[in-house]
Amino acid sequence: MTQDPLSSIIATSEQMLEGGWELIVGLEVHVELATKTKLFSGSPNHFGDEPNTNIDPVTLGLPGALPVLNKQAVELAMRIGVALNCSIQPCIFHRKNYFYPDMPKAYQISQYDIPLNIDGFLVLPSGTRIGVERAHLEEDTGKSTHVGGATGRIHGSDYSLIDFNRAGVPLVEIVSRPDIRTSEHAKEYVAELRAILEVIGASDAKMEEGSMRVDANVSVHKPGTMFGTRCEIKNVNSIRALGRAIDYEARRQIDVLDSGGTIRQETRHWDDAEGRTHTLRVKEDADDYRYFPEPDLVPLAPSAEWVQAVRDNLPMLPAARRTALSALTGYDTQSEAVIVVVERGQHDYVQAVVDAGGDAVRALIYVQQGFADAGPVPAVPAADLAKLTVLERDAKLSATQAKTVLAELVEHGGGDAAAIAAAKGFEAMDTSAVEAMVDEAIAADPGAWAKYMAGDEKASGAIVGRVMKASQGKADGKIVTAIMQSRRG
Amino acid sequence: MATIPTTASGIAAAIASKQITAREVIDSYLAQITARETDIHAFNLVTADAARAHADAIDADIAAGRPIGPLAGVPIAIKDNLCTHGVETTCSSKILEGWKPPYDATVVSRLRDAGAIMVGKTNLDEFAMGSSTENSAFGPTRNPLDTSRVPGGSSGGSAAAVAAGFAPVSLGSDTGGSIRQPAAMCGVVGVKPTYGLVSRYGLCAYASSLDQVGPFATTVADAALITEAIAGHDAMDSTSIPQPAPALVASVSQGVAGMRIGRVTDLPAGAEPEVIARLNEAFAALEAAGATIVDITLPSLSYALTAYYLIAPAEASSNLARYDGVRYGLRVNAVDTNSMYGATRAAGFGDEVKRRIMLGTYALSAGYYDAYYGKALKVRRLIAEDFERAYAQVDVILTPTSPVVAFPFGDKVDDPMAMYLCDIYTIPTNLAGHPAMSVPFGTGAHGMPVGIQVLAPALGEAPMFRVGGALENAAGGAK
Structure with missing residues (x-):
C-alpha cells in the first residue's frame, strides 16, 4: 500500500x-x-x-x-x-x-x-x-x-x-x-x-x-x-x-x-x-x-x-442495478430495500413481478421482507406475487392480510393469492365497519387519543393496534390512519 | 544369434525385421553392464527385471503382429533427475533417496510409447550441479576410456553408460553444458536442444530457465533420432514451444556444401593446445566439404560464466527450497519446524548444492537483486544480441566443447572456479536458449577424446545436425 x-x-x-x-x-x-x-x-x-x-x-x-x-x-x-x-x-x-x-x-x-x-x-x-x-x-x-x-x-x-x-x-x-x-x-x-x-x-x-x-x-x-x-x-x-x-x-x-x-x-x-x-x-x-x-x-x-x-459480457453491476431498481420503484438508490434486494441479486425478480402486472413498490418490499433466504431466483412464480401486490394495492387485502398470504406463497413455492385469501376468509372490511372499530378504540384509550389530537403522531400506534386486534388484521392500516386523520380534522 | 547392432537405429530395424529379438538385445546390454558397471558406476539403479519384462512384451507384440513403436526394443539409460513412475528417482542426492515418483517425465513416457526400454537410472552430480559427477552423493562415475579420470558432468553417468556400451543411447539434462561436456570427455555425441523444444515436465529442476533434456548417442544420426522422439509441444510445460517435433535424422547426411560456419575470433582463452588443434582441423574438414568459414566476434561471451553463476544458483535456491522434509524424501526430526528444515537440508544436501543455494539466495536478496541477479539478466540479453548479430552472417558456429580433456579424479574438487571454467564454452548457448551439440573429433592430451561443439540459432537443429554429421564423417566415419 x-x-x-x-x-x-x-x-x-x-x-x-x-x-x-x-x-x-x-x-x-x-x-x-x-x-x-x-x-x-x-x-x-x-x-x-x-x-x-x-x-x-x-x-x-x-x-x-x-x-x-x-x-x-x-x-x-x-x-x-x-x-x-x-x-x-x-x-x-x-x-x-x-x-x-x-x-x-x-x-x-x-x-x-x-x-x-x-x-x-x-x-x-x-x-x-x-x-x-x-x-x-x-x-x-x-x-x-x-x-x-x-x-x-x-x-x-x-x-x-x-x-x-x-x-x-x-x-x-x-x-x-x-x-x-x-x-x-x-x-x-x-x-x-x-x-x-x-x-x-x-x-x-x-x-x-x-x-x-x-x-x-x-x-x-x-x-x-x-x-x-x-x-x-x-x-x-x-x-x-x-x-x-x-x-x-x-x-x-x-x-x-x-x-x-x-x-x-x-x-x-x-x-x-x-x-x-x-x-x-x-x-x-x-x-x-x-x-x-x-x-x-x-x-x-x-x-x-x-x-x-x-467487457462486453460483464453482467450489470450492483450500482447500475440499484439505479434501475430505483427508477422502477421510486425508492432511493441508497435505501435499504434497494441495497438489500440488489445485494441478494433479486432485482431481476422484482422486475419480473412488475412485468407480470405487479405493483413495483409492493414487489420490492415483499421481496425485501419475504425472500431473505430465497436467493436470486425465488421459487414463487413472479406472476403469483404480482397478483398479491395488485390485491393489496386495490385494497382487496389489508397489509397484514397480504403478509399472511405472502408467507403462504413462500412456504408452498407459489399459489393463487386470491384463492389463499378466500380460504383464510380474508376480505377487505367495508369502511363503515372500520370506522366503528376506530371509534371503539378511541373510547377505550382516551389518553392516547388526546396525545394524538395534540399532534403526537407516535400516539396513533396504540389506536391502530387496537383496531388491528379487533379486526383480526383484516382492517387496512392505511384506511385506519386516514379515518383517524379525518376525525382529528 | 545375429550380431547385435551398436546403434539405436540399427537395433530398432533388426528387431522390427525379426532378425533379433528385443530380449536378445536387452540381455546383451545387461551382460555388458554386469561385466563393467562395478568399475564404471554409471548407474544409481539398474532396472534389469523391468527391462527384460518390457523386452518380452515387445517380442510378444511382434510375434502377435501388433504394431510397435519406432524405437521398439532400443535400450536407453535415463539420467536420475528425470521422474520415472514407481522407480526411485534421486538426483544423486541423499535428500531424495528412496523417493519413487507417482508420474513419468514427459520424455520418459514418450520414449516408452516409442518402444524404448529403460535399462536404468544414471548417476549425476547432485541435482545436476557439477562438471565431473564427483558431486554425486552415491560416489563418482568413472570414465570408461580411462577409469582414473572423470567422465565429465553433470550427466556423467549417461555419457559413461553410452561410452561403456551399457546402452546405445541415453538421456541427460543440460543447464550449462551438462550433456555436451561429458559427451566430449567420454567420446560420444551429446545434444542440447533449443530451450522449449523438449518438455521439462518431470525433469527435477536445477535452473528452470536454462535446463533442457537431450540425448547421448554413439552416432550423430542416433542423437537426431532420439531428439525427434522426445521433442515436440507438451501442454504440461508452459515454456514448451507450440510446434510438433521437427524431422532431423535426414539432415545428418545432407552435407555442408554452401553452409557458412562461424569461427569466434575473440573466444575466451584457456583451452588446451590439442583442443585448439582439433578445432582448427574441424574447420579445415568442413571447408574441404564445401562450407565457408566466416570469422565472427561474440564480445559478451567472457561475461557468460559470471552471469550463469548468478542466474542458475538464484533459480536453484528457489527450485530446491521444496526439499524441506515435509512431504517426501529425507526428514531429520528436530524440536520444531524451522529446526527440522535446517537439519534435513544440512544432512540431505552436499557441499556444492549448499554453495549454490547460498549464492543464489544472496543474489536474490533485498538490496542485492539489482547488482547481481538484475545485472546477470542484462548480460544474458547482451549475449543473445551477440548471437543474433553473428547468426546474421553464419548458419552455425564451431567452438571446442570443453577447454580440457577428461581430468583425473580430485583434480578440481577443491577449486570450484577451475571446475566452473570447464563449462566456459557451453554456458553461453544455455543463456541464449539455443541448441548445441558435441561431436567427438580426435583426441587430445593423454589420448583422451576431444569434442567439437556446433552451436546453432534457436530451432536450428537441422543445420546443427548437418554440420554434426559432416564432422562425424571427417573424424573417421560413422561407427
Whole structure:
C-alpha cells in the first residue's frame, strides 16, 4: 500500500475521530476464484472435500512438476479488473519465496511489480470513490491444523495436519488505495465488493468459509501531516468484525500516540471474542521474499479482443442495478430495500413481478421482507406475487392480510393469492365497519387519543393496534390512519 | 544369434525385421553392464527385471503382429533427475533417496510409447550441479576410456553408460553444458536442444530457465533420432514451444556444401593446445566439404560464466527450497519446524548444492537483486544480441566443447572456479536458449577424446545436425 505524503481524500468533519485524528484505512482483499480447477493444475477447485483428495504432482510441488496457467482463472481475474474499472495490462508472474509447511514448493506463484489489473476504483453505494491500486492473480496455500498447544498456532503445538486441497486454488488479491476514512466505509467497501464479485460470477466471496479474506491496513494521523505508521490487521472474519477491528485499532493507536508513544509497524491479529488486536509479528521479523520472475511460466498478455469480450459480457453491476431498481420503484438508490434486494441479486425478480402486472413498490418490499433466504431466483412464480401486490394495492387485502398470504406463497413455492385469501376468509372490511372499530378504540384509550389530537403522531400506534386486534388484521392500516386523520380534522 | 547392432537405429530395424529379438538385445546390454558397471558406476539403479519384462512384451507384440513403436526394443539409460513412475528417482542426492515418483517425465513416457526400454537410472552430480559427477552423493562415475579420470558432468553417468556400451543411447539434462561436456570427455555425441523444444515436465529442476533434456548417442544420426522422439509441444510445460517435433535424422547426411560456419575470433582463452588443434582441423574438414568459414566476434561471451553463476544458483535456491522434509524424501526430526528444515537440508544436501543455494539466495536478496541477479539478466540479453548479430552472417558456429580433456579424479574438487571454467564454452548457448551439440573429433592430451561443439540459432537443429554429421564423417566415419 502506498503511503502518500499527504492524503488527497480528507475526512469530513463528522468523519474525524476524537481529538482531531484522521483514520486512514486501506484494504487487501483475497478472493478465491470460482474456477472448476486450480490455478496451475487440473485438480478440482472444490471446498469441503476429504482432505488431500484434490491433489496432483503440481499441487504437491513434486520434483519436476510444472505449472500451467488456468485460462478460466485469467478470465475471472479480468472480469474483476473490468468491474473495478482497472486497466488490464500484459503481466508476468513472480515467485515469492518463503518456507511454510503448507506451502508445497516453498514459494508462492504470485504477481509482483507487473500485475494483471491496475489503477481502478470502486464507488461505494453512499457515493465515495475508493481507489483500487491493483488486483493480481496468485495461488492459495494449503491449510494447516495445529493440534495440541494452547494457541492453535504452529508454535507450541504437538503436531500439525496439512490439507493440500486448497493449495493452488486461484486467488485474486485486490488492494485498495488508502482512501478509506471510516470503519463504516470499510464495511461498505467490502459489502459492495462482495456483491460485485457475486454478480460477475468471479467468487462466492464467503468470508466465513474463507473464500474472501480481508486484511486492513490501519493508521491515524492529523490532517495535513504525513500518514501515520500503519498496522496490518489479520483474521477479520466478517464485515461486522472488520468494523470493530478498525475502530479498536484506531482507538489503540490514538491512545498510544496521545500518551507520547510511537506506533510500531507490525501485523496484528484480531481476536473477535476479546474484541481486541494482538501483535502477530513486527516488521523487523518480516521475510525477505526474494521475488524473481517465475521461469516456469511465460508472460501473460491477454489480447485486446479477449479483454473486449470480457467487457462486453460483464453482467450489470450492483450500482447500475440499484439505479434501475430505483427508477422502477421510486425508492432511493441508497435505501435499504434497494441495497438489500440488489445485494441478494433479486432485482431481476422484482422486475419480473412488475412485468407480470405487479405493483413495483409492493414487489420490492415483499421481496425485501419475504425472500431473505430465497436467493436470486425465488421459487414463487413472479406472476403469483404480482397478483398479491395488485390485491393489496386495490385494497382487496389489508397489509397484514397480504403478509399472511405472502408467507403462504413462500412456504408452498407459489399459489393463487386470491384463492389463499378466500380460504383464510380474508376480505377487505367495508369502511363503515372500520370506522366503528376506530371509534371503539378511541373510547377505550382516551389518553392516547388526546396525545394524538395534540399532534403526537407516535400516539396513533396504540389506536391502530387496537383496531388491528379487533379486526383480526383484516382492517387496512392505511384506511385506519386516514379515518383517524379525518376525525382529528 | 545375429550380431547385435551398436546403434539405436540399427537395433530398432533388426528387431522390427525379426532378425533379433528385443530380449536378445536387452540381455546383451545387461551382460555388458554386469561385466563393467562395478568399475564404471554409471548407474544409481539398474532396472534389469523391468527391462527384460518390457523386452518380452515387445517380442510378444511382434510375434502377435501388433504394431510397435519406432524405437521398439532400443535400450536407453535415463539420467536420475528425470521422474520415472514407481522407480526411485534421486538426483544423486541423499535428500531424495528412496523417493519413487507417482508420474513419468514427459520424455520418459514418450520414449516408452516409442518402444524404448529403460535399462536404468544414471548417476549425476547432485541435482545436476557439477562438471565431473564427483558431486554425486552415491560416489563418482568413472570414465570408461580411462577409469582414473572423470567422465565429465553433470550427466556423467549417461555419457559413461553410452561410452561403456551399457546402452546405445541415453538421456541427460543440460543447464550449462551438462550433456555436451561429458559427451566430449567420454567420446560420444551429446545434444542440447533449443530451450522449449523438449518438455521439462518431470525433469527435477536445477535452473528452470536454462535446463533442457537431450540425448547421448554413439552416432550423430542416433542423437537426431532420439531428439525427434522426445521433442515436440507438451501442454504440461508452459515454456514448451507450440510446434510438433521437427524431422532431423535426414539432415545428418545432407552435407555442408554452401553452409557458412562461424569461427569466434575473440573466444575466451584457456583451452588446451590439442583442443585448439582439433578445432582448427574441424574447420579445415568442413571447408574441404564445401562450407565457408566466416570469422565472427561474440564480445559478451567472457561475461557468460559470471552471469550463469548468478542466474542458475538464484533459480536453484528457489527450485530446491521444496526439499524441506515435509512431504517426501529425507526428514531429520528436530524440536520444531524451522529446526527440522535446517537439519534435513544440512544432512540431505552436499557441499556444492549448499554453495549454490547460498549464492543464489544472496543474489536474490533485498538490496542485492539489482547488482547481481538484475545485472546477470542484462548480460544474458547482451549475449543473445551477440548471437543474433553473428547468426546474421553464419548458419552455425564451431567452438571446442570443453577447454580440457577428461581430468583425473580430485583434480578440481577443491577449486570450484577451475571446475566452473570447464563449462566456459557451453554456458553461453544455455543463456541464449539455443541448441548445441558435441561431436567427438580426435583426441587430445593423454589420448583422451576431444569434442567439437556446433552451436546453432534457436530451432536450428537441422543445420546443427548437418554440420554434426559432416564432422562425424571427417573424424573417421560413422561407427
